[in-house]
Amino acid sequence: MADTAVAGEPGTTRTSGATLEVRNLITSYGPVRAIDGVSLTAAPGRITAVLGANGAGKTSLLRTVSGLVRCVSGSVLLDGQDVTKASVESMVTRGMAHVPEGRGVIAELTVDENLRVGALFRGKVGRDEFDRVYDLFPRLVERRDNPAHTLSGGERQMLVIGRALLARPRILLLDEPSLGLAPRIVAQIFGLLRQLVDAEGLSVLLVEQNARSALSVADVGIVLNLGRVVATDDAKTLMADEDLRHAYLGF
């Protein structure tokens, strides 16, 4: 299945199988192992939440997957293709969009320019695609010519998600999108994410410290502790497992 997996139009149903597969990944910062043998898969049409406390290795995991940090060993497969050693810049052309922690807007550029940067690698992109992002996030419309540093936290999160969507990814990596946002905005953004995943068969790998919100929107949950996977299960099952929740998720 791997070799025949073609980047389908959004909305078409794909054959089963993982969009992203991580095998036995190990990442170190000097003598410290941030990721210690993690394996996981993220399937199309599903939200896979990676949960765990501060320092569990969630962000390191995403940064290794997208190539910002090089792993010591293990492999990352995107639609069956080994991308472990691929350059960061090439990941987005391969169908992976990574929204880093801290709402990676480019503060000096305007909202519209931020969106245009997201579509640069695709060459000419029709205005209608930008309009679609603005339809998705109407609050961005009136801010479109303002520099991104004038946006509120929620608006920034909308901007970076919209920008990532302009890359037409098959897998979206989201790092702590709820950080510092009001619960109402978090619910709104997660709800929208759910819609996109259901409608377009996008695969989302969602890293969250806010486990309760994340599990409420996710299909699958993966719990990390000190760089290792301690549990992988249906989001509902994890939600029901009180011992696990108390031990690792803090609620």
Place this chain on the structure above:
Amino acid sequence: MQQFVNTTLSGLAQGMVFAAFALALVLIWRSTRIVNFAQGSMAMATTFVALALIQAGWNYWAAFAAALVSGFVLGAVVERVVIRRVEGGPELNAVIVTLGLFVAIQAAVAIIAGSAFQSFPAPFGLRGFTIGENTIALTPNRVFVIVAVLVTMGLLVALFRFTRVGLAMRAAAFGQEVARLLGVRVGRMLTLGWALAAVVGSLAGILIAGGSFVYPAYMDSLIVFGFVAAVLGGLDSPIGAVVGGLLLGLALSYVSAYFGGSSVVNLAALVILVVVLLVKPGGLFASTAARRA
């Protein structure tokens, strides 16, 4: 009155060259957070390229174009070969490296071309226009200098604002990691930034040389003035660099005319630098608030 007009005109022409030089510094600072102390040496080297070609019988404009092209190449090579290794490291490393380049390039040119003063031709006349029976300080060559710098700035603004490459360059400068995640070839953009900056620097070098003498150290004072102009404008702002250059050009021209002559001009530039750093350390056009956000 006539003296005032003349002082103002020559200040503006001078200021334009400072502005171009400051702009080159700002372009590099914005993209790589490095103050390129070698800018003057690089510009001097490319002006010597033009001089050698002119002495070999080339037409002024062909040599002018060749100097800008060699500036582009030199800037790209310097970034790729030298600067790439210190980018993202401790700031002091980059300072030492660009200072080292400054000395090395100057020495290399002195070895190859000698350190004698050589006259550099001006493309246009050096005699001022006459209005009635008064000759003003605006010469055809100065008009050329002003127009050349203005056109260059216009082209740069258009590049950054209206083209895809310009957008990619700004993204790479302001958010390296995010830009890479979005597929922007950041390394290539930084190289291009240095190359463009070196072209603008070369332009400043060749303009200031016109109708005057060149020797390996002829850019040294311009480095000081260009640096002051860039700091005046806030190092981060291209518009600031231009305004800073013009203000400095005017200020120094007035100092030279009314307060003690050309001998105190360097002193005045440094006084202005110190005062700006004391009163408004971020420069007149600082956008540090935006950057911190």
